[in-house]
Amino acid sequence: MTTPSGNEVLFDRIAIIGIGLIGSSLARGLKEKGLAREIAIHDASAEAMRDAKALELGHHYCASAGEAVANADLVVLAVPLGAYADLAPMVAPNLKQGAILSDVGSVKQAVIRDLGPSLPEGVHFIPGHPIAGTEHSGPKSGFAALFHGRWCVLTPTPGTDEGAVARLKALWTALGSQVEIMTASHHDQVLAITSHLPHLIAYTIVDTATFLEDETMQEVIKFSASGFRDFTRIAASDPIMWRDVFLNNREAVLEMLGRFTEDLTALQRAIRWGEGEKLQEVFTRTRAIRRGIIDAKQA
C-alpha cells in the first residue's frame, strides 16, 4: 500500500522511546513520508511529552515505555545510552512476536550488552546509529531532513533475520539515509575516532578556555572566529548523551585518545625544539584527508 506522498507504509505501528532531537526528527520523517500507520511515543520527561503532543509528532502518547511498545512492529529507542539498562525490563516483556527492536545510540556494543540478554525469542534485535545530529536538544529541535544524505549504520548480531534487517534498512533509506551494515565492535572503533574523540577534545579545549582570566575570556569569545568557534559548536552538544557515550565506549575512546596524545606530544616537542620540517610535513599530510572528504561529498 502506498501513501499520498507516494511512499509505502513500511510498519503498522512504530514506537519511539525518547523524543529528543533524534527521536523527534524520526517521528517527523515518518509522518512526512507516511511510513507508519501509527506512531506511539513515550518519554520519561513530562515536558518532552507535552512538547511532542503540541508538535503533533505521533498518534499515541503513552505514559510508560511498556504501553508504547505493546503491539509495535518496530520499536526505536532514542534515549541516552545510560537509560538502556533501566528500560530493558519495561520494554522486553511487552514486545510482540516478530517485532523489530532498534535504537539510535552512538555506541553499539554497550547496547547489545544492556539489551540483548533480556530480549525474548522471536524478537529481531537490530541496533542502529543514524550518523546525524546538531548541537541542539529536545523535541522542538528535531526536523525531518536531519537524516537526508547521512549514513545510518546497522549492527545486527550474527544470525539476525535478513528480512527484518531489510525492512529496517528500507525505513532509513526512505528517510533519506544511506545504510551501512557492520559489526558493533567495528562501529565503536570507527566512531571513537570520527565522533567521540573530536567531541572529547572540543569539550576539553572549550573548558580550558573557561579557566582563563575574565578579561581574556571575553576576548576569546570576541576573536573566536579564528578556529575556536568551530569547537564551541561541538562542545555545546547534549551533556547527558555525551557523558553516556564516553562511559559506554571507554576502551575504544581510550585507545584513540592514547594515539592522539602520542601524536600531540610529538608535535609539542617539534614546536619546543623549532623543528619546522616536522610540522610542515604533518600539516601537508592532513590536507589530503580534507580532499578525501570533499570527494566523498561529506564536506
Added chain:
Amino acid sequence: MTTPSGNEVLFDRIAIIGIGLIGSSLARGLKEKGLAREIAIHDASAEAMRDAKALELGHHYCASAGEAVANADLVVLAVPLGAYADLAPMVAPNLKQGAILSDVGSVKQAVIRDLGPSLPEGVHFIPGHPIAGTEHSGPKSGFAALFHGRWCVLTPTPGTDEGAVARLKALWTALGSQVEIMTASHHDQVLAITSHLPHLIAYTIVDTATFLEDETMQEVIKFSASGFRDFTRIAASDPIMWRDVFLNNREAVLEMLGRFTEDLTALQRAIRWGEGEKLQEVFTRTRAIRRGIIDAKQA
C-alpha cells in the same frame, strides 16, 4: 576626496607584499572601495604574480619588494611569518619618510622582533592582524568580503604616532572590520587559545586518523559528518603559514597546550574510572561559552 563608490581615498599608494589569501582579499577590498589611488604588488612566487596580474588585483606588479614599497604611504606585509626576517633588509631601506608599515601576521611579538630593529626613523610601524581566513590559499581564493564583520587587531608599540594608527584603523573599518588595539604580547596569548591551539589539535587528530588501517580510514571519511569533518576543514589550512605560527608563538602555544593536556588527562581519567558526574559537569559548563559566542554574534 571621495571615490565613485562614496568612500574616501585613504592612501595614495599601498604596497602589498605577498598576494595569497589575505593579501589578495585586501587588494580586492581596496579596489572595490577605492581606498587607494595605486596598489603595488610583489610576491616571491612567479605563479602568484601571474595570477595577481590576470586577476587585475593591483596597478603595479613589482619584481622586488624594494620596488613595491618605494613611495608607498602604506606597506602591508602578507607573507608567512618565517619570511619577515629576510624581507626586512629589502623593505626597510626603501620605505619613505612618514610611511606606515603594517602586516597581517598571526603572531605579533615575533614581527616586532624581526622587523623593529631595522626600521628607519620617521616610519610608523603598526603590526596588524585581521582575524579572518579560510582553509584555502593563493591569490585566486581571496575575496573582498573576507574582512566583513570580523575583527582586526592592531598592536602598535608605545609611542607610536596616534594619527598613523587612526589612518590604519580607518582603512580596516572601511574594509568592513572592527578594530581593536592591544599589546602584542596580549594578542599572542589570546590567539594561542582561540586560534593556534585549535589548529594544532585539529592537525593532530586528522593526522592520528591517517595512521589507521586503510579500511578504517575509508570509513572515517565516510562517517566524518559526526564531528571529525569540522576538524579536517581547519586542518586543511596553509601548512607553511601554520608552521611559522607555531615556530613564532612558541611560549604562548606551549603554555596553552600544557593547560589543555592537563584538562584532557583529567577527562581521560574520569572516563577510565567511570566518573560520569565529572564528565557531565564539564560538558554542561562548555555549553555556556557557546551561548556567549552566539550572543557576541561571532557564531
